[in-house]
Amino acid sequence: MLHLDDDMNSETAAWQEAGVTLPAFDTTAMRQATNQSPVWVHFGAGNLFRAVHAPIAQRLLDLGATDRGILVAESFDPSIIDQAYTPFDNRFLQVILRADGSMDAALIASVAGTYPLGENPESFQDLRQVFRDPGLQMVTTTITEKGYALVDSKGHALPWIAPEFEGGPTKAKSAIGVITALLLERYQAGAFPLALVSTDNFSRNGERFGQAVRRMADEWISRGLAGRDFGGYLDDDMRITFPLTMIDRITPNPDQEVGRRLEAMGMADMSPFRTRGGTAMAPYANTEETWYWVVEDDFPAGRPLLEKAGVYMTDKDTVNAADQMKVTTCLNPLHTALAVFGMLLGYPTMSETIADPDLKALVTRLGYVEGLPVVEDPGIFSPKEFLRRVIEIRIPNPGLPDTPARICTDTSQKMPVRYGNTISKYLRTDGLDASALEAIPLIIAAWLRLLVGSDGQGTDDAGRTVKLSPDPRLKELQGILSGIPLNGSAGRETLSTIIRPILADISVFGTDLNTTPLAGKITDALAAMCQGAGAVAGTLHQVARTW
Incomplete structure (x- = not known):
């Protein structure tokens, strides 16, 4: 078995047999x-x-x-x-987890x-x-x-x-x-x-x-x-x-299965661990091919x-355009949408969320139909191709052990950038109509539905208790939503009154959504999702089949 500090020169054949790419430079020099x-x-x-x-x-x-x-x-x-x-x-090893299930390992010695x-x-x-x-x-x-x-x-x-x-x-x-x-x-x-x-x-x-x-x-x-x-x-x-x-x-954090695969290749002591400070580490870092x-x-x-x-x-403008493309339209909003619905529907990994046809339809509409019209092309790579890779290759990658719970962390802090920015552009740009947005209000409604509960606990679509991800405003938001029953007994007007202060919070959405056509859509979607077990999946399916 090979160890990370084994000599690369005298053990070159063993490293090659294990399938690990070695540095091409003199590490001592x-x-x-x-x-x-x-x-x-x-x-x-x-x-x-x-x-x-x-x-x-x-x-x-x-x-x-x-x-x-x-x-x-x-x-x-x-x-x-x-x-x-x-x-x-x-x-350490850099491990590339490819969408086809294969894995590449390289010994990183540049530190x-x-x-x-x-x-x-x-x-x-x-x-x-x-x-x-x-x-x-x-x-x-x-x-x-x-x-x-x-x-x-x-x-x-x-x-x-x-x-x-x-x-x-x-x-x-x-x-x-x-x-x-x-x-x-x-x-x-x-x-x-x-x-x-x-x-x-x-x-x-x-x-x-x-x-x-x-x-x-x-x-x-x-x-x-x-x-x-x-x-x-x-x-x-x-x-x-x-x-x-x-x-x-x-x-994602190092995955135990990756460690087992590395040990099967001939590497020793590849188990992930927690440091004394609580950080998830391993003798390797597992990541995707795209960067x-x-x-x-x-x-x-x-x-x-x-x-x-x-x-x-x-230049600075190009960096800004690339960043805005990523965080407001072509990656981060899709990630959050899948994570919220993933927690509601009980999917353990992000790759399993996008394997759901209705959720893939949701993020396809979110990205191509609602997102791309407000994207500023950075010019160094195509937003449409970037988006295609996100939907078809990156998130579906079964080798990446990423979870909806990790992505849902601090969602209240992410809402202004991931959705508020796009909403604002639709409201102030000639030729764009905010009332045409369908995916975004559905996602906001799903987020509110996820938060219904108390003490950091929510209820998923099957009626099971689910531990919610950390969020600095979780206690406050759950307090506002605590009066919402999940058995369909609350009328639309009651729900509208309960969620009004959240929709009005500019720090969450960038604008008072009560003054926009989205408030009614969010209320209707939330009401539909609060009709008992299976209501979230049913609402999603009913909407997705029209896209």
Whole structure:
């Protein structure tokens, strides 16, 4: 049996027999060159990094487009480094799960060094030296959207951020705090340029990244913990930039079945595990074949030749168009629609949801009929082809162990972008008629139907109790919907009155839906879905057969 840290030169035949693609570069020379003069640091050592960023770095090394690897730091769950990197000599497998059921595995060895922040103060000191190097070109992040949050809705520091505001760089623990402290180090070393590239999955991520770093710096400056010139350094776009990006690769948590298949190929110790911090990891990252990374080309210190690895390097407007295409019409709205109905209808995986003919009809209409008319073509790839791959290849992929429950997390926060944006365009654009929307109001009604219940529990279409996914507004929304019976005894007017405050919430839908033709459609669909067991499937089927 092969282990991840087995020698690639003396064991080449065994690796090949196992079907694992090996790096085409000298890993020892790569590590030496990277440690002497690093160019790329990444924050966030989880599965998306292992599925996208590290393989891109490896591709550049394989092509001879660079001799430097990538350094990775982890602040949220430092035990990821101790448990998923160090025992395996910083190597892991990237596993591509194809729609035909086949599987490709590659040994990723592009990680030249790791920094578990928070548990080991020496790691932060070592990282300070990296940021003092004038040759450092870029920092990328996958810290999730929540990682950029510093204050609450009233502008008050979040409890875990307040000590960082007050204590300055020496008290930095969060990713934003640590990055800002390291930028201060870089400023003091010579005010060297650097690009800070958010690759987290939300719109205008670079702008949010820049705002968070500057807010942290301003708090320090106002307390005399950093000089005012540091603020000028961060505001100088000739030295510090925050490019916009769009990233897309479905990367579920490691699947036990993938581990078993790898062990059958000859790999040892491939079981997934939970780190001490609770993160789902494995000696591999399982992901899909399709991926996109679109980046605003604004790198004041230079950059790796990312385009040689398939990254789209372009301008800000193109990134925005690609991002809007993905999150408002061609992927994310379809994902949420399938996930909501998947939880109601009891489907355990996303691939099983779209195998339902009625649900496939729903997302086909949602994407092609209601979504594409408001899409701005980014020009670098076809929205129609992107959508086709989503519906025909990506979501149906049975190898991806993705679940409706995972996709349903924080749905109230996703509604404004995934549906509110399209609704707004239909309301304000000449030639478009909001009353023609059918899929979107049906999905909103299904979401409300899913939330009917209490204490984080709902009821599916078969009458079974279902645990709802985490959502910051779950308790509030369930409180509003608690008066809705699922036996058909509530009249339409009663339902309309109950859901009126939710439909009026601009923070959820981007507009007061009570002032639009959609309110009546949502009410009618919800009423139909509350007629007892099987009502959701029946309502969906009745509508879908007309499309």
